[in-house]
Amino acid sequence: MVIADFIPTYISQLEVTMQQFKVFALTAFVSANFAAADDALTKAFLKDYPATAYLFEDGIHIEKVQPESYDPAGTVAYQKYIDEVPVHGSRVLVINDEDDFPTYVFDESFEDLGLDRSYPSIDEKFARAIAESHTDLFIDSSAELIWFQRDEKASLCWKITTTLEESDLPISPTHMESIVDGHTGEILSQRQIDTNNYYTNTQQNMSGVFPRIVVNNAMGVAGGRSYGAAFDAVVYVGGCTGTLIAPNVVLSARHCGIGPGTQVVFGDNLNNNGSLFFANVQSSFLPDGGGSLLDGGDVAILTLTSSIPTSVAEPMRLIDETNNLLDMQCATVGYGLNGLGSNGHNFSDDGYRWGGENIIDRYGSPASGGGGSNIISTDFDNGTGNANTIGGSSSTPVQYEATTAPGDSGGPVLVQLAGEWVIAGVLSGGTTSFSTYGDISWWTGTAVYRNDIESRGGEFGIPAPGACCFSNGTCTSVFNEDCESAGGSFEGGNTSCNPSPCPGPTVGACCFGSANCSELTPNGCSVAGGTFLGLGSGCDDNGCAPRACCLASGTCLFVSPETCNAVGGSSDAIDCASSSCAPPPCPEDLNDNGMVDFADILEMLGAWGVCGSCDEDIDNNGLVDFNDLLILLSKWGPC
Numbered sequence: 001m002v003i004a005d006f007i008p009t010y011i012s013q014l015e016v017t018m019q020q021f022k023v024f025a026l027t028a029f030v031s032a033n034f035a036a037a038d039d040a041l042t043k044a045f046l047k048d049y050p051a052t053a054y055l056f057e058d059g060i061h062i063e064k065v066q067p068e069s070y071d072p073a074g075t076v077a078y079q080k081y082i083d084e085v086p087v088h089g090s091r092v093l094v095i096n097d098e099d100d101f102p103t104y105v106f107d108e109s110f111e112d113l114g115l116d117r118s119y120p121s122i123d124e125k126f127a128r129a130i131a132e133s134h135t136d137l138f139i140d141s142s143a144e145l146i147w148f149q150r151d152e153k154a155s156l157c158w159k160i161t162t163t164l165e166e167s168d169l170p171i172s173p174t175h176m177e178s179i180v181d182g183h184t185g186e187i188l189s190q191r192q193i194d195t196n197n198y199y200t201n202t203q204q205n206m207s208g209v210f211p212r213i214v215v216n217n218a219m220g221v222a223g224g225r226s227y228g229a230a231f232d233a234v235v236y237v238g239g240c241t242g243t244l245i246a247p248n249v250v251l252s253a254r255h256c257g258i259g260p261g262t263q264v265v266f267g268d269n270l271n272n273n274g275s276l277f278f279a280n281v282q283s284s285f286l287p288d289g290g291g292s293l294l295d296g297g298d299v300a301i302l303t304l305t306s307s308i309p310t311s312v313a314e315p316m317r318l319i320d321e322t323n324n325l326l327d328m329q330c331a332t333v334g335y336g337l338n339g340l341g342s343n344g345h346n347f348s349d350d351g352y353r354w355g356g357e358n359i360i361d362r363y364g365s366p367a368s369g370g371g372g373s374n375i376i377s378t379d380f381d382n383g384t385g386n387a388n389t390i391g392g393s394s395s396t397p398v399q400y401e402a403t404t405a406p407g408d409s410g411g412p413v414l415v416q417l418a419g420e421w422v423i424a425g426v427l428s429g430g431t432t433s434f435s436t437y438g439d440i441s442w443w444t445g446t447a448v449y450r451n452d453i454e455s456r457g458g459e460f461g462i463p464a465p466g467a468c469c470f471s472n473g474t475c476t477s478v479f480n481e482d483c484e485s486a487g488g489s490f491e492g493g494n495t496s497c498n499p500s501p502c503p504g505p506t507v508g509a510c511c512f513g514s515a516n517c518s519e520l521t522p523n524g525c526s527v528a529g530g531t532f533l534g535l536g537s538g539c540d541d542n543g544c545a546p547r548a549c550c551l552a553s554g555t556c557l558f559v560s561p562e563t564c565n566a567v568g569g570s571s572d573a574i575d576c577a578s579s580s581c582a583p584p585p586c587p588e589d590l591n592d593n594g595m596v597d598f599a600d601i602l603e604m605l606g607a608w609g610v611c612g613s614c615d616e617d618i619d620n621n622g623l624v625d626f627n628d629l630l631i632l633l634s635k636w637g638p639c
Helices: 019-036 039-048 124-133 220-229 447-454 480-485 522-528 561-566 598-606 626-634
Strands: 060-065 075-082 085-096 102-107 114-116 138-150 153-164 175-181 187-193 213-215 234-237 240-246 249-252 263-266 277-285 300-304 329-334 354-359 362-364 375-379 402-404 412-417 420-430 440-445 466-469 475-478 508-512 516-520 531-535 547-550 556-559
Touching: 039 060, 039 075, 039 085, 039 102, 085 153, 085 277, 124 138, 124 153, 124 175, 138 175, 138 187, 138 277, 220 329, 220 354, 234 249, 240 420, 249 420, 300 447, 329 402, 329 420, 354 375, 354 402, 375 420, 402 420, 466 480, 475 480, 508 522, 508 561, 516 522, 522 531, 531 561, 547 561, 556 561, 598 626
Parallel strands: 085 138, 114 153, 187 277
Antiparallel strands: 060 075, 075 085, 085 102, 138 153, 153 175, 175 187, 213 402, 234 240, 234 263, 240 249, 249 300, 263 277, 277 300, 329 354, 329 412, 362 375, 375 440, 412 420, 420 440, 466 475, 508 516, 508 531, 547 556
């Protein structure tokens, strides 16, 4: 990632160099180390090392192979074999120090694989035909028998490598690798392979390739690292970037060519092995098959061999649709080359996960590049017209303005909705050599692949408010994070408080004098020596402060609830003016003049006899009689 400094400079359209420049330098170093390392000594170490001793048991052996370009410097790689058949995606990596002494060992396979040794019922010719039927523009194919791992089991399958016709589209693959189930013919995994060399002045190079992350100078190196550190779900995988979208699923880019056995690294600093968490790719699914960089299908769904603990990272959700993204602020995160906008990335890489922001300027066909649709485009602004390379967009940079760099491919473009960052696309490419101001980045939208992503555990949807229950039994409708921060229990998006899903209150206000209040259970309040105001009462409205207290006589006092309870009163208002306190009823005052007098006797005599339901029947026996008259006379006078 490269970040901007907002210094006005003339930005010309540069030819694109590519990720392979970094790769070649790394490969040259690794190749030298590969030749120098003592194979016999390394194998002796692995044989004595308890965790890898099983590699030398009957039927199992390892053979030295060339490390991948994205493996750490000093890596010696071995391929695992069982019964002379390679276990696909199962390497043992030994990281040597300067003296060729092993310092780290990574075993990408399972020790106790359950083996289905039945030979494929589908022959290799049929397997090639199946693979070719899932591939466009094929020329021919080759087949190899392999063990393919699924969870902790392995079966014999066919690895089909299909050679593809050349394409005029930018950054098109040269081969497709397909894993075909030896008995069902199911395509278990696919990845595209690109053996082109994208040197300067090649047609592929000038079309734009291999994106970059570079941030603005005002944000600085520390700002780029700090921004990226917060996104635990963004991972380093196979020299590219990806995002955890389900406990065992990572989303990345098809053009990265990630296949089974590729290591997935969680952590914001790749230099610190002690703080990293490692996983492995079990299979790769390409929802749109093979294709060019900007055809709108540059998406890969990677299933891991095991689920990732939530203590390491929690999966990110994806946005429902991408048609309304224009002018939205977005974030981009990745492990690629990095630097500042004034100079670009200069092929530098500090091993940290960087992040920054931009504005989505276009969705549809890629800005300043040939290709299809479903492409999200941003440009790297510094406040000048020269850097504002997407017509019609604003030239004003955001605070954390950033673009992308090699190694960020497959990383997410994120938009924030209702306080949650959600994935809108994965990084496919960019336009300038060094990611300087004016660089355009392209992401492939993910919403169009919703069915394929959801079927593998990914979750779509904008966060929605829902019922939030509190211990006092109250319910309010808020977003999940607001509910949790307030100490409530979120019942789920789109749930309602009417009717309330919340259980009855278990606590209430407990007063200690007129100033101190705690929400406790009745027993807890009693043990603490407080005065309990009832289940569901709360301290939020200063419930222990003095308030109206109604006595049985109808008198209203302004005292604390604690004092009110002590004198047998009840509180129903903040002050006496708004209280419903009133003298006890006087049914003998039949004309409601405040007195029991001769007028009330006359009214009673007028109703003498049978009375179904009348005020004069004071004892409610259905008759106005002598008993009612005696009751009236007993209350003679003011009432």
